[in-house]
Amino acid sequence: MADKIKDAKIIFVVGGPGSGKGTQCEKVVAKYGYTHLSSGDLLRAEVASGSERGKTLQAIMQKGELVPLDTVLDMIKDAMIAKADVSKGFLIDGYPREVKQGEEFEKKIGAPCLLLYIDAKGETMVKRLMKRGETSGRADDNEETIKKRLDLYYKATEPVIAFYSSRGIVRKIDSELPVDEVFGHVAKAIDDLK
Ligand SMILES: Nc1ccn([C@@H]2O[C@H](COP(=O)(O)OP(=O)(O)OP(=O)(O)O)[C@@H](O)[C@H]2O)c(=O)n1
Ligand SMILES: Nc1nc2c(ncn2[C@@H]2O[C@H](COP(=O)(O)OP(=O)(O)O)[C@@H](O)[C@H]2O)c(=O)[nH]1
Ligand SMILES: [Mg+2]
Secondary structure (H helix, E strand, O other), X not given: OOOOOOOOEEEXXXXXXXXXXXXXXXXXXXXXXXXXXXXXXXXXXXXXXXXXXXXXXXXXXXXXXXXXXXXXXXXHHHHHHHXXXXXXXXXXXOOOOOHHHHHHHHHHOOOOOXXXXXXXXXXXXXXXXXHHHHHHOOOOOOHHHHHHHHHHHHHHHXXXXXXXXXXXXXXXXXXXXXXXXXXXXXXXXHHOOO
C-alpha cells in the first residue's frame, strides 16, 4: 500500500466545521487535479448505503461525536488504494480529527507534506453551517449538533495543528476572506511544495 502511493503528495485539510474545507478542496481539484477524499463524505456514503455499519455511524454523527478511528482510516485507505495508480496527490479533508488519527494514518499510509489549516472564527462557522443547513439535508447541520461539533473541534482537533506545526508543514489560511481570495492563499501553499 504505502508503496503504491509513495510518489503521491498527501495534504491534510484541517479546520473547524463549516470553515470552508470542502469549498477549497473542490477548487484545488479543479486547478491541480488532486484526488479529494472527504472523511465526512465517505462516512455519509456508508450511511446512505443503508448498511448495518451505516446505522451505527449515523447515530454517532448525529450527536456530533467522532466515529472509531479504525473505521474512518480503513475507508480513507481503501479510497486511496482505488485511486493510487492515477492520482498525483491526495487532499485528505476533515482528517485527522485528533492527534492519534494522524499518528495511525502515518503508520498505515504515509506522511503528509502539507497541512492546510483552514481558519475561521467560531461565530463565522456557526453562521455558515446554519445557512448550509437550510439546504444540505445533513442531520448534523442543526444548532445543537453544530455546538457539539465546534466544542469537539477546539478540544480534539486544534491540538493536531500544534502537533504538525512543530514539523513545519502547517500553512494557516484565513478563511474569513471571500472564497476566491482564500483560494489564492491555498494555491500559493500548494505551489510552494514544488
Ligand atoms: N475523521 C472523521 C471525520 C468525520 N467524522 C464524523 O462525521 C461527521 C461529519 O464530518 P465532516 O463532514 O468532516 O464534518 P465537519 O467538518 O464537521 O463539517 P463539514 O462537512 O462542514 O466539513 C463528524 O461530525 C463526525 O461525527 C468522524 O468521526 N471522523
Ligand atoms: N462567505 C464565505 N462562505 C464560505 C467560504 N467558504 C465556504 N463558505 C460557505 O460555508 C459553508 C461551509 O463550507 P464547506 O466548504 O462545506 O465547509 P467545511 O465544513 O469546512 O467542509 C458552505 O455553505 C459554503 O458555501 C468563504 O470563504 N466565504
Ligand atoms: Mg466538508
